[in-house]
Amino acid sequence: MxxxxxxxxxxxxxxxxxxxxxxxxxxxxxxxxxxxxxxxxxxxxxxxxxxxxxxxxxxxxxxxxxxxxxxxxxxFDRRFPPEMENHFGRCYLDDDRVTxxxxxxxxxxxxxxxxxxxxxxxxxxxxxxxxxxxxxxxxxxxxxxxxxxxxxxxxxxxxxxxxxxxDAEFEPDTPTTGLGCPDWCKNACLICCPTGALKGPRKIEPRRCISYLTYFGEGLTPRELREPMGLWIYGCDHCQNVCPRNRAWLALAKTFPINAAAEKMMPYFALPRLLHMDTGYFEAHIQPHMFYMPSSELWRWHMNVARAMGNTLDTGYVPELIRAFEENADERVKSMAAWALGRIGGAAARSALDRFRSKVDGTLKDEVAFALTLS
Ligand code: SF4
Ligand code: SF4
Structure with missing residues (x-):
């Protein structure tokens, strides 16, 4: 036929x-x-x-x-749990490229x-x-x-x-390859990009984009990016969230039924569990959904989660971050756990940082000292 x-x-x-x-x-x-x-x-x-x-x-x-x-x-034809939307790009919450x-x-x-x-x-x-x-x-x-x-x-x-x-011929539709932004939008996305990745209309520097930085960024996240990267752990939807062209769907989405698959993933993606996860946990519960980082780069997950925890300013995460500093051998994770403790601040965080400072040396000592200046 x-x-x-x-x-x-x-x-x-x-x-x-x-x-x-x-x-x-x-x-x-x-x-x-x-x-x-x-x-x-x-x-x-x-x-x-x-x-x-x-x-x-x-x-x-x-x-x-x-x-x-x-x-x-x-x-995005189902509502995602807000606990997940705060930290993960929506497209990864319903990604079946592995499953x-x-x-x-x-x-x-x-x-x-x-x-x-x-x-x-x-x-x-x-x-x-x-x-x-x-x-x-x-x-x-x-x-x-x-x-x-x-x-x-x-x-x-x-x-x-x-x-x-x-290899069959179908009549082509009329292309719509131009920019479709309304004149009245004064570049909300360009202005709001926290890391300055959007350099102009349709001009992105991918290596400054939080999405790239979360899964491919090299080494310890530089100090000047830690706050701007905010709560994002894997991906970033910020320039889509602020865009008026998305307003209608975001409003409508509030009435959608919950995305059952994302809801099922949610307990496994709780921040403390991600911060302390080992390779077995990662491969069983995380990698089937978010796989850009292999298990050999678990340190990056731990580092991203520590940074996101710090940016919540939630003192409830202080014991988790102290534990992360103590249980991790990786200096990038230790450094970020220290930074997050400094960012959250308070007596418990400061006392832990004081204790850590006397036990470490080299660049980690510098990071702990820097964290103390924040606390
Ligand atoms: S995804 Fe985030 S970091 Fe990347 S361009 Fe958009 S707002 Fe900027
Ligand atoms: S925020 Fe949306 S409408 Fe405004 S310039 Fe950016 S993409 Fe276009």
Missing amino acids: KLTKRSVSERALELGFASIGFTDAKPFYDHQMVLEARKSSYDWIYKLGLDLSAGIDPKAILPDARSIIVVLAHY RDGLSLKIKALRDHLLNAGIKTKIPFHLPHRVAAARAGLGTFGKNCLLYANSAVARGSWILPIAFVV
Whole structure:
């Protein structure tokens, strides 16, 4: 049976995708120019073994490529527990890339639907999925570099575009590749970015973004970033939360039923448990949902949690941070636990820091001394 745009669209919506669009299989040369101009900012991606330039030409991915079908998945169609939203990017609270029990099943079903009609598909991770979605008329960009849907999630940014390169031809939709921000928004995202990662409209320095810093930042988080990184432990939604283009969906989301999977994860993601977790705990309860840091980098989780605890200013965390300092051999974790104790302050934190100062030396001693100046 020959599939039409209409029948593919109906199947995609039936499977629960929020929206679908079609574009041709021409190379993304404009995107290639952006990548080349900003090469130094994206070096780290290449070092991770991801060659973004290999996704520029769809025919390099599927030699008979004729079209690209793009679907939008919405990951925020259930309410997330606020305890989780405060610390983790929402897209990671419903991420099945390891468990493969949610979105992956829908993608497979759509792929099977196309394959049953003799259409070959490839879903390359390095194709510029957001740009493909805009070219397929599914959304416009925000100055915060995110894609905002044209007709789903109340035109907000809570979407994940998935591009299928296919060897069948479908009539392309009208592209909407421009900026869609209203003139009256005076750059709320650019102004509010706590670490200054947004350098201008659609211009991000990824290595300053809290998302990057939480899972790829090198070594001990520099002092000047510890407060700005706030409560975030893995990812950051700040520039989406402040954006007026997301206001309607954020208001609506308050009435949604709770995301049962995220609620089930919640006890395992309690801050004290994360602060003291060992490899077994991490691999059983955390890594299936948040996997950018391998178990060999557990120190980074401990460090991020200690910093977030410090920024809560909650004296209830003081005993946990003292324990973290004592039980950890890693100086990066010890240093952050000390910083967090200093940030929270109070007699118990100060007395612990005084005690630690007499037992350590080198840079850790400097960190403890610095923490004492905060307390
Ligand atoms: S995700 Fe957070 S740190 Fe990154 S650009 Fe947005 S507000 Fe800034
Ligand atoms: S905060 Fe304003 S400038 Fe930034 S993406 Fe939203 S509408 Fe655009």
